[in-house]
Structures are given as structure tokens and as C-alpha cells.
Amino acid sequence: MMDFLTLCRIDDQLSSSEVEELCFLCRDFVNKKHLEKISDAKELFIRLQEVGLLENHVFLSQLLETLRRVDLLDLLKGENWSQEETDAVPVLSPYRKMLYKIYDDMTKMNLKTYKFLLGNRLERRQIEASKTALDLFAELEQAGFLSGTNVSELHRDLLNMDQQLAMIVQRYMEQMAHVNDEEQPRILPRINVDYERSTISSNPQLESMSESRPSYENTIYSDAHPNQSVKPLDKTDFYSLDHNPHGLCVVFNNEKFRGGLGDRPGTQEDSKGLRSVFTRLGFTVLIYDNLTADGIRSKLAELSKNNFVDHDALVVCVLSHGDVGCIYGTNEQRVLLRELTQPFKSCRVPTLAGKPKLFFIQACQGNAYQGGVLPCPPNSKEEEEVEQTIEEDAGPIQGETVPWDADFLLGMATVPECRSFRNIYSGSIYIQELCKQLLEAAESPERDDILTVLTRVNRNVSKGLYKSRKQMPEPKYTLTKKLVLRFV
Structure with missing residues (x-):
């Protein structure tokens, strides 16, 4: 179990927006109602400890790396950091990482356009209450329009907004199309929670812990030509x-x-x-x-x-x-x-x-x-x-x-x-x-x-x-x- 003093120090360095980002990344592991009540990182850490994800540094280090808080990784290293832990099988899903990268790269103009495009899927109050793209993703997941196996509408929306953002989803789809069961993460929480990851084994007892058990292989397809030959890498390059x-x-x-x-x-x-x-x-x-x-x-x-x-x-x-x-x-x-x-x-x-x-x-x-054109009103x-x-x-x-x-x-x-x-x-x-x-x-x-x-x-x-x-x-x-x- 990780030292609680270290967790408190990490909490002190995280902003409220970063805590919200962490909560989004943990939606696959912590009950949604519990996440809504979390106001600081310490509360989130307690929930993660309950599901056995803070037994070592692996999961927390992946969260901090995704947030680009490499400075906080030094605090973990000071607590008997071992290289074996950083090489462990990852547990943070590629799907969450993909959504976070889109959010991280999205401009204010992109966000405004994205809200407009969602007008026929989300209610007006849901869109207006969403301050960030992560809020919109959470609403889309709740409404059934977005999941780890259903990103086609997200891809289509981004194609109409920003080609670079759309490419993030495209890479994810191609990656998931070639993932087999043996390559999927195997670390599971130890108690019954809203665990919705698609990597749970076929054990019926484990299946009862999940609200759904979608399959990447059956639902995600690559837009690339399946028989297209790939030129081998030339090491001299x-x-x-x-x-x-x-x-x-x-x-x-x-x-x-x-x-x-x-x-x-x-x-x-x-x-x-x-x-x-x-x-x-x-x-x-x-x-x-x-x-x-x-x-x-x-x-x-x-x-x-x-x-x-x-x-x-x-x-x-x-x-x-x-x-x-x-x-x-x-x-x-x-x-x-x-x-x-x-x-x-x-x-x-x-x-x-x-x-x-x-x-x-x-x-x-x-x-x-x-110089540059200011796309926003004067600073608040x-x-x-x-x-x-x-x-x-x-x-x-x-x-x-x-x-x-x-x-x-x-x-x-x-x-x-x-x-x-x-x-x-x-x-x-x-x-x-x-x-x-x-x-x-x-x-x-x-x-x-x-x-x-x-x-x-x-x-x-x-x-x-x-x-x-x-x-x-x-x-x-x-x-x-x-x-x-x-x-x-």
C-alpha cells in the first residue's frame, strides 16, 4: 500500500481541473456516483485504494504521466520506487488515453464547434453545463453515444472539425483492430464496482462485475486496406x-x-x-x-x-x-x-x-x-x-x-x-x-x-x-x- 503522506503531497500539487481530469480517467474503475462527489485527489485516492489500484505505483504513475505531471513522479520515486513497477502491464485503457489526448489538444474554437455538432444528440442543458471536452465525453458515454468500442461518431465529428484530432481516433481504431486477448491488460480491481473495461477474462464470476463486456475485435475496424503490404523498416534510415x-x-x-x-x-x-x-x-x-x-x-x-x-x-x-x-x-x-x-x-x-x-x-x-490573431474576448x-x-x-x-x-x-x-x-x-x-x-x-x-x-x-x-x-x-x-x- 502506498504511503498516505506521499498521496497528500501529490494532492497538494494538483489543481481542481487536474483532479477532474483524473476522475475522468478513472471512470472505468470507480462508481460514477462516487466520482461526482469527489472534490480533491485524496478522496479519489481512497476510492482507488478500495479497488486495489494503489497497491504499487503503476496505476498512479500512468495517471500522472497522462496528465504530463512528470514533476510529481519524483515524489513516487522517493517512496522506494522500483523499475519493475514502471515496466508492469498497464491498466489505464488506451480508450481513456485517446480521449484525454483529444481534450488536451482541443482549442477553444474546436470545443465551441464540437458543442454545436452535438446539438442533435445531447440536450441543451447538458451541452451548456459541459465546460470541457471531457465533460462532453462523459455525457456522451452516459447517453450511449460513446464507448471504447463505439468511437465512429466521435471520429466523424472530428473529421468535420480538425484533421489532426480525427487522426488520434483513427490511430486508436487501427490499434484496437489488431489487439488480441493476450495483449490486453489483466490487472483487475479486487471488489465489486462499476468496472466496464473490455479486457475482463471469460471467467463468469468476473463477468458479473461488469455492466458490459464489449469486444474490440468485433466492433472496431480499420479504414486502411486490410491486405495492403507494409514496407519493412530500413535500419539505415x-x-x-x-x-x-x-x-x-x-x-x-x-x-x-x-x-x-x-x-x-x-x-x-x-x-x-x-x-x-x-x-x-x-x-x-x-x-x-x-x-x-x-x-x-x-x-x-x-x-x-x-x-x-x-x-x-x-x-x-x-x-x-x-x-x-x-x-x-x-x-x-x-x-x-x-x-x-x-x-x-x-x-x-x-x-x-x-x-x-x-x-x-x-x-x-x-x-x-x-504577433497573432486573438480568437477570444479580453481576458477575464x-x-x-x-x-x-x-x-x-x-x-x-x-x-x-x-x-x-x-x-x-x-x-x-x-x-x-x-x-x-x-x-x-x-x-x-x-x-x-x-x-x-x-x-x-x-x-x-x-x-x-x-x-x-x-x-x-x-x-x-x-x-x-x-x-x-x-x-x-x-x-x-x-x-x-x-x-x-x-x-x-
Whole structure:
């Protein structure tokens, strides 16, 4: 049984909206009437303990990963975390994950359109009372229009709204069409509850616990041609990741500055997130806090002297203030972006030749704001309070552009001349989205490469408004193969 103090600490870090999201994800395991009465995460944890889903960290860790709260996973790791638990058979259904991803990617305009499309299936009061897409999904499930084996109407609605959202459902349908009984999760609750998962075995005693027992194989079909041949993967198209660990992930995390730039509260959340994600992706993570410009150069020079013959890749993340073509040390002296990459050119480090070298830069690249059309009315009071937690990682000096060699990728938080944003409590917009998308790609059945991941980061960051402004990340690369990062 998990330590209740740890659960209380997790509860303290969750917002009311996140508790509602958790309740939706747990609808397959907890009685619906009980869920309606839950006001905080502690009450939900009690219900999950009753059905035996908090005997270890597996289920809760999957919930937190789905919510992209990688920071809270550290609390679980502090409580005798074992790797075996993270490798256990999953219990959170692909169906719930699919619905949550749609909700997570849905814009306000999408939600408005979706409510309009549901006018012939839900009553007006149900639609008006639904604040989020998760509320609508719950109403549709209650009315019998949506379930793990009935997503065709959802797919049709999304096709009329947003092709990217519709693709999420399409992938789910194709995935479920090829799932057999042996691949289904087998972890069951230990008491009689409203357990509606489609993975219950054929044991009659277990069947009595379920309101329904649909079959994925009989009701979900793929729109793809069934006899279409699939081209086998050509390994020469991909960077090899054969070593464990794959290599180093080095994080330069500058929070405290000595002059007029100001400190960077919230950056520790970025540092924690990067440590968690890249550790799970198979890298040894090194974090250096609050280095001057010369200190950063010195660490890079020291790092470049390593023998990388047993490394598959190198990752360098810089969290700091910046300006065009540069980032700042804590002494507010600039380090050019080319100074970050040059020490690792193939001519200087032959053991990194032909291997991917990834650089992720969270820093402003100028003082200009990225423009955009505001799709919503002026901010409400609540939105204004949120805006007060957003800061900019800007500085006063202009720098130079980045030279390129083969197998480099530079992921910038923003385009040149413009600012990037950071929440002083939850971390920077770019790094948090990057961590989210890396986690999602690592557990996806698709083999999405790093450029696909960064395209999603671009899309999601660009959809937001920060201080009534926009932010547009920018990847630059000279990669020669595809890089697919998976959990080790």
C-alpha cells in the first residue's frame, strides 16, 4: 500500500481541473456516483485504494504521466520506487488515453464547434453545463453515444472539425483492430464496482462485475486496406541506439542572475522535467546550476574531451535568459549559440561523428513579441491572474547566428528576434511541452521521430496566448537520419 503522506503531497500539487481530469480517467474503475462527489485527489485516492489500484505505483504513475505531471513522479520515486513497477502491464485503457489526448489538444474554437455538432444528440442543458471536452465525453458515454468500442461518431465529428484530432481516433481504431486477448491488460480491481473495461477474462464470476463486456475485435475496424503490404523498416534510415545508457543529457540551468536581467523562477520545474524524461529515455543526466558564461564554456570544453565511442547520442539543454543568437551566463555575459555547438563538431570530436547531437534552448532570442490573431474576448479576471505568472527570458544584447555541421539539431524556444515565456510556478512553455511530447512519443505505438515530435511542440505552443502574445518555437537541423527515442 502506498504511503498516505506521499498521496497528500501529490494532492497538494494538483489543481481542481487536474483532479477532474483524473476522475475522468478513472471512470472505468470507480462508481460514477462516487466520482461526482469527489472534490480533491485524496478522496479519489481512497476510492482507488478500495479497488486495489494503489497497491504499487503503476496505476498512479500512468495517471500522472497522462496528465504530463512528470514533476510529481519524483515524489513516487522517493517512496522506494522500483523499475519493475514502471515496466508492469498497464491498466489505464488506451480508450481513456485517446480521449484525454483529444481534450488536451482541443482549442477553444474546436470545443465551441464540437458543442454545436452535438446539438442533435445531447440536450441543451447538458451541452451548456459541459465546460470541457471531457465533460462532453462523459455525457456522451452516459447517453450511449460513446464507448471504447463505439468511437465512429466521435471520429466523424472530428473529421468535420480538425484533421489532426480525427487522426488520434483513427490511430486508436487501427490499434484496437489488431489487439488480441493476450495483449490486453489483466490487472483487475479486487471488489465489486462499476468496472466496464473490455479486457475482463471469460471467467463468469468476473463477468458479473461488469455492466458490459464489449469486444474490440468485433466492433472496431480499420479504414486502411486490410491486405495492403507494409514496407519493412530500413535500419539505415535510423540512428542506432544500441547502448544503455544511450549517452549524456547535460542541462545548464540558470536561475539566479547578478544584475538587471532578474532571476528565473520556475526554471527548476524545467530542470526536473528534463531529468525525468531523459532518464526514462535512457540517458545519463547531468545538471549544472547557475553557471557564468565562462563556466558554461568550461563545462562544454570539458565535456567535449570525453570519449563518446560507447555513446549513441548527445543532448544539451540550456535554460537561461537570451537574445538573438546567444544565451546568458549568470554574470549576464553572453555565450553565442555557435559556442554551444562548435565543441562537438565531428572534426573536433571524432567519436561523435555520425551520431545525433541535440541542443534545446529555452531563452528569448530578442525583445520583439510574436504577433497573432486573438480568437477570444479580453481576458477575464482569472485569466489575468494566470498571466501574472508568465515571464520572459529576454536580455538587452544581440548576438550571432549558428553555424551547422552534420547530425546537429537545435530546438529553439522561439524564432529569432522574439521572446519566449516561462510560468514562474510550472516552468517554461516550450520545455514543458517538449517533455510532454517526448513522453507521448516514447509510449506511442507509432515510431515518431524527433522532428515529428518537435512539429507537435510547434503546433501546441503556437496555439497558446501568453501575456496576450504568441510564441513560435523553431527547430533547425542537419540530421541525416531519423531519431526515434523510446523508453528503455
